[in-house]
Amino acid sequence: MTATTPASLEPALLEVRGLGVDFTAPDGSPVHGVRGVDLTLRRGETVAVVGESGSGKSTTALALMRMLPGNGRIVSGSVRLDRTDLTTLGEDELRTVRGARIGMIFQDPMTSLNPVLTIGRQLDEVLRAHAREHDAGHRDRRARRRRAQELLELVGIPDPARRLDDHPHQFSGGQRQRILIAMALANEPDVLIADEPTTALDATVQEQILQLLAELNEKTGTALLLITHNLGVVARSCDRVLVMYGGTVVEDGATADVLGSPRHPYSAGLLAAVPRLSSPSGTRLYGIPGSPPDLSLPVVGCAFAARCPSADAECGTVPPPLVADGGAADVRRVACHHPGGSGVTEVPRRVPSEVPVGAARTDTVDGGAPLLEATGLRKEFGRRARGGRRDPLVAVDGVDLRLDAGETLGIVGESGSGKSTLARILVHAHPADAGVLKLRGSDVTRPSRAALRALRQEVQMVFQDPYASLNPRMTAGRIIAEPLLARGGFEDRAARRRRVGELLTQVGLDPSAADRRPRAFSGGQRQRIGIARALAPEPSVLVCDEPVAALDVSVQAQIINLLTDLQRELGLALVFIAHDLAVVRQVSHRIAVMRHGRFVETGRADDLCDSPREPYTRALLAAAPEPVRVPAAA
């Protein structure tokens, strides 16, 4: 094989050329999910694939394994593993590749293990699948069990001999992902494809899993293709990065180069949209304007043209090929007519918000009574331990907080730390078991029925999952009108419609969106609808529980900016719950760090991030991945 890459002496292990995948939509029309993807992976290398959701990352990975869903098929290109073209293999030959040459792990460890089989059985199945061609020793059941035990040990499951007989539900999410990694590595594949392996996990667990993958890559020499939308993860663990947009690769190069000085306008935008832990509170986030291309339509010219600040006439007609950028052979490749073009360098600049941090607070409070004040909030959930003894789970354990009008209180903590339970107490979705909750100085801990109705309007909530929290049968207009009806004063249809239109405009949607149902909207648009619904009763407090956790970075920035704008316009008090410290720092005036139902540390956002007092806060800060070590100026 002629080395097309003078920069590396290592020949390509996996070589994808011009890969195209079409899906058949339910109405029979084709969707071009992946278009002309080029990708090279060398032995032992770690390569990241990044890009917003729908950019074709998962489809590419599934196509490599020839595991596309029934309505998808490879329409062009080749996938060569050493010399063999996988696109032409039959089912039986493919089986000898899957697991043995290429292993794969997926996003959701909670559903990726078989719930009715023990871990030992599942590892055994994987080992015996390749016993014939791979390792004759694995034909013996006891040998397989020994190997399974070794594997669990390798991925860091304590007490592996005993745990082999446990079922998946007896393991935590992080442990399940470890087990899945063990299964993928069981037959020592040359390539491990990991499709968003940490997205469903807590920050600190994410960190551990990534560390494990890096270690295994070093120890076993398995090449890693890591799909992620987290640029921080990329910076930390990958040699090279591929940026995908609209079903194709738009930039490919060494991680430090691509993240340090992106050449494609989309890469630059994506990078600019990532909140940085080092940016002070109040920094305005950059969001890429517009929305991703519709892949059911043929793409004329550059797919990014509609959102690109450097687009010109050529971009609208001639598709830019992925070619070497600059002189340095093809170490760095970009698909753009104007790489590093004029618009790009200006875009990523962060605009400090007009209102200085903290200023909004001091002047709004009259007489010092906070808008919302809680002391000693506590909530237990009944739980029965082994032997029938009652062993209550204390979800919220003595929380004190105060919130002024126009102020944002960020709450960070891992899942299970009690954040959502606290949120539900604050919005009166369920009562506290102990403690006092005051709104404008009056006690609302145990409100009467009538008072409760009024309270629920005064304090509104925005949820994490915009998909699950909107009724799919209702139009956006109905969804937003519902709280208006409950509140009264909008019995007249025309008045209601007008108000819904106003609210939609306020959250950056067109009033005509009122007639469409949730399915017709993208994730970010749905979250806007959720926010409009929360604003409808004109609340004074907005509690947002992980409002951007399900969204892409570029969209995340738009939603966060919307929330901060609304806050300033309407003088709202915000409680902003998230696990991503960087996001929380930028939107919050003050931050509370929550753990085991308690606030372990509270303080002004910048003080807490720059000089944390508690070890736990320091651990959280250390676990937050930064995309690039940016030069001090930001």
Next chain:
Amino acid sequence: MGRYLLKRIPSALVVLVIASVVVFGILRLVPGDAATALAGPDASEESVAAIRRQLGLDQALAVQYVHWIGDLLRGDLGPSYAVGGEVADLIGEGFGATVELTLGALLLTIAIGLALGVLGATSRRRSVRGVVQALTTGALAVPPFVTGVLLVLVLAVGFAVLPSGGRVGLFEAPDLELQYLLLPALCLALPSAAVVGRYLKDSLQQAFSEDYIRTATAAGVSRRRLLWRHALPNALPPVVTLIGMQTGQLLGGAVLVEAIFAWPGLGQLAETGLTARDYPVVQDLLLLLVTVFVLVQLLTDVVHAWLDPRIRWE
């Protein structure tokens, strides 16, 4: 597992007690009482009253109920009023035949249901899936007495390969008995097999779309093992519950099918007993059926829990 079973038993007992009260009560609510029926159409008031007193039917209902249950618990089913003979013997005769028919049908239900479900969910040939679809729809749409008559006409009358009705007894002539059993059992089993098959097909298709199947596929597990070792263990627990419920249906359906195939089971006894207002026969019979039904449910739950570790661990 023993613990799990113990926890189920109290509720099963409650169901039995309630069932006994309902069975007892319903029979007394049906117009016409045993004494009048026994005495005949021309009997005088006095002789009816005498019979009533003799059978203890003049006592308060609660007292009658307590007597009945008391006797049952002692294992004394007593004589029948009208059918003739001891209730225990009457039921004993028919019960064996009905259980045999029900079990035969159950085996066929499981075998046919499994085949339909697996083929329907996994066959790569469209024609096979089509045939499975047609068979399930057909078996569900046509009531057992129609299938019964058709089967008799074709296999017993037309080709004369199987007997059209009657029973010789399993222990007397097992091979012959199986021939006698096949038609009524098949006729009884078809609708249940279709229900089970369709449910299993859906359940398997669901399992095949789950993430853990994707995991196993990516690890190189063969199609055959994906089906039998990965998808089926997940699809099966709810199907087992369904089969348990179908067993109750089969038991009820047996009574009907018995009439078509002249199968000497409990169906015939129930009919005679009911017409004659023979309280002991009908009461004991119904309670027996309920007991069997409850036991089947209990067994189903245990098997379900055994198959699904998440339930065992609760």
